[in-house]
Amino acid sequence: MFIDIAKIYVKSGKGGDGCVSFRREKYVPLGGPDGGDGGKGGDVVFEIDHNINTLINFKYNRKFLAENGENGGTSKCYGKDGKDVVIKVPEGTILIHSESGKVITDLSGENRRFVLLKGGKGGKGNCKFCTPTRQAPDFAEPGMPHDEMNLILELKLIADVGLIGFPNVGKSTLISKITNARPKIANYHFTTLHPNLGVVDYKGINGFVVADIPGIIEGAAKGIGIGLEFLRHIERTRVLVHILDVSGIERRDPIEDFKLINSELEEYSNDLINRPQIVVLNKSDMLYEGREKIQKIKKFLESLGFNDVFEISALTGEGLVDLVRKIKKLVDETPKVILNFEDDEMYIFEPKRFSYTISKEVNEFGDNYYLVTGSFVDRLLSTVNIYNFSSLRYFHKVLTNKGVIDELKSMGVQEGDMVRLNNFEFEFIG
Incomplete structure (x- = not known):
C-alpha cells in the first residue's frame, strides 16, 4: 500500500x-x-x-x-x-x-x-x-x-523523471518497458492509483529513476480527481515526459490535452511549467485518422518550441530507444531540483526560556497583591521546600538573581505587601 x-x-x-x-x-x-x-x-x-x-x-x-x-x-x-x-x-x-x-x-x-x-x-x-x-x-x-x-x-518522491498525462495514455505501459517497475496495466481510467518508481535499464541505457504519476485531469490543481494528491510527486523531478494519446481511441484531442495538463502544472507551481519537458506521441501504431493528425500535433508543438517530439508505441517498443537516450541526455544536463521554501512557510522554533510576568491584582477581600506567573515560577517552586530555612534562602537568592525582586520594587512593592507565586504566598521584606 x-x-x-x-x-x-x-x-x-x-x-x-x-x-x-x-x-x-x-x-x-x-x-x-x-x-x-x-x-x-x-x-x-x-x-x-x-x-x-x-x-x-x-x-x-x-x-x-x-x-x-x-x-x-x-x-x-x-x-x-x-x-x-x-x-x-x-x-x-x-x-x-x-x-x-x-x-x-x-x-x-x-x-x-x-x-x-x-x-x-x-x-x-x-x-x-x-x-x-x-x-x-x-x-x-x-x-x-x-x-x-x-x-x-x-x-514527495525523489525521481529524475516524471511521466505525466491524462489517464489511460500509456504511462504505466511505458514505465514497465523501460524500468524494473511492474505496475498494474489495464484499459480503463485511473488504473494507476499511486505513483510507481522504476530504475531505467533499457538496452544499455541506465542510471536514472522514473516516476509514473497517476493521471492528472482538468481541475487537478484545485483538488478535483486524484491529481492533486500526486502533483507533489513531480516537484522534485528534473525532467517531465508528457505523454499524449494520438490513437483517437479515447476520442480526445491531444492538443487540448497538452494545453490542459500544462495549465494544471502552472497553476500548481510556476516552477513546474519551466521544467525541461519532452513530448511523446504514444499509440502511434493505432492511428485512426492517418498521418495528417500527427503532422498537425507536431506543428502545434513546434510553434511552442518543442522541436524534439517522439512518436512511440509503448506496447510494441517502437521508438523507445531514441526516447530513452534523449531522456538520459536531458537528465544528465539538468541539475537536481532542490525545493526552496519561503521564509513565511518555515516553522521557527522558539528558544526555550523560563520566563515570568508580574501583575498587580486584588484578592477577594479587596487587598492588593503582586502575582508572579510563568514557566520560571513552576520550575522554581518545584525545587523549594518552604518548610526548610536553607531552601527558602536559596529561593530568595534565585528571585534576586533573576531580577524578580528588582522588578517588584520598580512596580512599587512595599515592605509587608503580599507576593504570590502560584499557591505560594509570602510577605515582601525589603
Whole structure:
C-alpha cells in the first residue's frame, strides 16, 4: 500500500530529577550531601532510510515517545540518560507542524538526519547546591520537562523523471518497458492509483529513476480527481515526459490535452511549467485518422518550441530507444531540483526560556497583591521546600538573581505587601 501523508504525535523524554541524599556511614556521621544528578531525556530524531519509499509504517503506529531520564541516586550516582526515539522515513519526506501548517524541514539531499525535539536536561542533585554557608542542602533540582508536537509527514518522491498525462495514455505501459517497475496495466481510467518508481535499464541505457504519476485531469490543481494528491510527486523531478494519446481511441484531442495538463502544472507551481519537458506521441501504431493528425500535433508543438517530439508505441517498443537516450541526455544536463521554501512557510522554533510576568491584582477581600506567573515560577517552586530555612534562602537568592525582586520594587512593592507565586504566598521584606 502506498501512503504519502501521515499524521503523528512525538514527545521527547523528561529529564530525571536530582536526588536529595546524605552520606551516612558508621564512622562518617556527617558525610555531607551526596545526591546525584538526573539523566537527560531522550531526543526525537528523524533519519532517512533508503529501504522504504512510502509512509505506510505510520498508518497504525502514530505515537513516538522517547524515554525519560532516570532520577539521580545516592552516593553521587547519576541517573541514566533516556534512549532517543529514532523515526525512519523515506527520502523526500517533509516534516510539517500540524497546528500552523508550516514546514519544519525537508529530509532529502544532504539533510539525512534531523533532531526535532531535544530531551529535557537532568536536574542537579543536592550535592551541587553546597556552598561554604549552605553545607547541607536538603533540596534538589527537578528534571527539565519534555517537548511534544503533532506533525504531518508529507512524502514527495525523489525521481529524475516524471511521466505525466491524462489517464489511460500509456504511462504505466511505458514505465514497465523501460524500468524494473511492474505496475498494474489495464484499459480503463485511473488504473494507476499511486505513483510507481522504476530504475531505467533499457538496452544499455541506465542510471536514472522514473516516476509514473497517476493521471492528472482538468481541475487537478484545485483538488478535483486524484491529481492533486500526486502533483507533489513531480516537484522534485528534473525532467517531465508528457505523454499524449494520438490513437483517437479515447476520442480526445491531444492538443487540448497538452494545453490542459500544462495549465494544471502552472497553476500548481510556476516552477513546474519551466521544467525541461519532452513530448511523446504514444499509440502511434493505432492511428485512426492517418498521418495528417500527427503532422498537425507536431506543428502545434513546434510553434511552442518543442522541436524534439517522439512518436512511440509503448506496447510494441517502437521508438523507445531514441526516447530513452534523449531522456538520459536531458537528465544528465539538468541539475537536481532542490525545493526552496519561503521564509513565511518555515516553522521557527522558539528558544526555550523560563520566563515570568508580574501583575498587580486584588484578592477577594479587596487587598492588593503582586502575582508572579510563568514557566520560571513552576520550575522554581518545584525545587523549594518552604518548610526548610536553607531552601527558602536559596529561593530568595534565585528571585534576586533573576531580577524578580528588582522588578517588584520598580512596580512599587512595599515592605509587608503580599507576593504570590502560584499557591505560594509570602510577605515582601525589603
